[in-house]
Amino acid sequence: MPDKNSIKVQAIAAFDDNYFWLLSDSHCAVVVDPGDADPVIAYLEDQQLSLEAILITHHHADHIGGIADLLNWAEQSRQAPPTVYGPAGEDIKLVSDSLMQGDSIHLDNPACLLWVLDVPGHTAGHIAYYAEIGDQKHLFCGDTLFASGCGRLFEGTPAQMLTSLDKFKNLPDETLVHCAHEYTLSNIKFALAVEPQNQDLLEWKLKAESLRQVGKSTLPTTIAHEKLVNPFLRCDTSSVIKAVQRHCEEEQLKPSKISEPVEVFASLRAWKDIYR
Numbered sequence: 227m228p229d230k231n232s233i234k235v236q237a238i239a240a241f242d243d244n245y246f247w248l249l250s251d252s253h254c255a256v257v258v259d260p261g262d263a264d265p266v267i268a269y270l271e272d273q274q275l276s277l278e279a280i281l282i283t284h285h286h287a288d289h290i291g292g293i294a295d296l297l298n299w300a301e302q303s304r305q306a307p308p309t310v311y312g313p314a315g316e317d318i319k320l321v322s323d324s325l326m327q328g329d330s331i332h333l334d335n336p337a338c339l340l341w342v343l344d345v346p347g348h349t350a351g352h353i354a355y356y357a358e359i360g361d362q363k364h365l366f367c368g369d370t371l372f373a374s375g376c377g378r379l380f381e382g383t384p385a386q387m388l389t390s391l392d393k394f395k396n397l398p399d400e401t402l403v404h405c406a407h408e409y410t411l412s413n414i415k416f417a418l419a420v421e422p423q424n425q426d427l428l429e430w431k432l433k434a435e436s437l438r439q440v441g442k443s444t445l446p447t448t449i450a451h452e453k454l455v456n457p458f459l460r461c462d463t464s465s466v467i468k469a470v471q472r473h474c475e476e477e478q479l480k481p482s483k484i485s486e487p488v489e490v491f492a493s494l495r496a497w498k499d500i501y502r
C-alpha cells in the first residue's frame with residue numbers, strides 16, 4: 227500500500243489557459259479533464275507513469291478532447307485500459323463509468339477515494355470530484371468555480387449554479403480548489419469593479435499579478451480564500467448586494483429591489499458576461 231502522503235497533485239498547462247490536473251504516486255497517475263492528450267503523454271512518459279483513470283467533469287471539448295488519444299497511447303504502451311469516469315447527466319463518448327451525486331470512486335493507484343458532487347450550471351450535468359488525501363483536501367471543480375470567478379451559465383439556471391457553488395462553500399475551508407482555467411487576473415478585475423474596497427481582494431490582486439509576471443499559476447486556491455475574494459461566493463454580503471443594486475439602477479436593468487441571493491447571483495453573472 228503506497229503512502230498516501232506521497233501522492234502529488236499538479237497541473238499540466240495546455241492550450242491558452244487550461245489546466246489538466248494530475249494525481250500521481252511514483253508509478254501511476256489519474257488525469258482530470260484532459261482536453262488534449264499530447265502534454266499529458268509527454269508528462270507521463272517523462273515521469274514513467276502509467277495512466278490508471280481519466281476523470282471528466284463535463285462535456286466541453288477542451289475537457290474531453292484527449293480521451294481517445296490517451297486510451298490509444300495506453301493500449302500501445304501495453305497498459306491496462308484506463309477507466310474513464312464522467313457525468314451520468316451528459317452523453318460523452320468513451321466514458322465508461324457514469325457518476326452522480328453520492329457516488330464515490332476508490333482508486334488503487336494512486337490510492338485515494340473521490341466523492342462526486344452534482345454541480346449543474348455551467349453545463350446541465352456538470353460534476354465535481356472531492357478527495358481527502360492524507361490530511362489534505364482537494365476539489366476538482368472543472369468550469370464551475372474559478373479563482374475569484376465562476377463558470378458561465380451555458381446550460382443551467384442561476385438557481386442551479388448558486389446551489390452548486392453553495393455545495394463548494396460547505397466544503398472544509400482548507401480544501402484546495404483545482405480550477406480548470408487560469409482566468410484569475412481578469413476575474414480579479416471584475417471582482418474589484420464589484421468590491422473596490424475589499425482589502426483581501428486588493429492584496430490578492432498584487433499577489434496574483436506577481437505570480438503571473440514570473441509565469442507561475444495562481445492555482446490552486448482554497449475555499450476559505452474564495453469566500454473572501456470571490457463575488458460569486460459572496461452574494462449574501464452587503465457590499466456585493468449593494469454593488470449589484472447600483473449596477474442594475476445605472477443600467478436601468480430592473481427594479482432595484484434585488485436582495486435574494488439568487489437574484490443577486492443572476493444579475494452579477496449577467497454583469498460579468500458583458501464586462502470588459
Ligand SMILES: [Zn+2]
Pocket residue numbers: 284286348369
Ligand atoms: Zn466548460
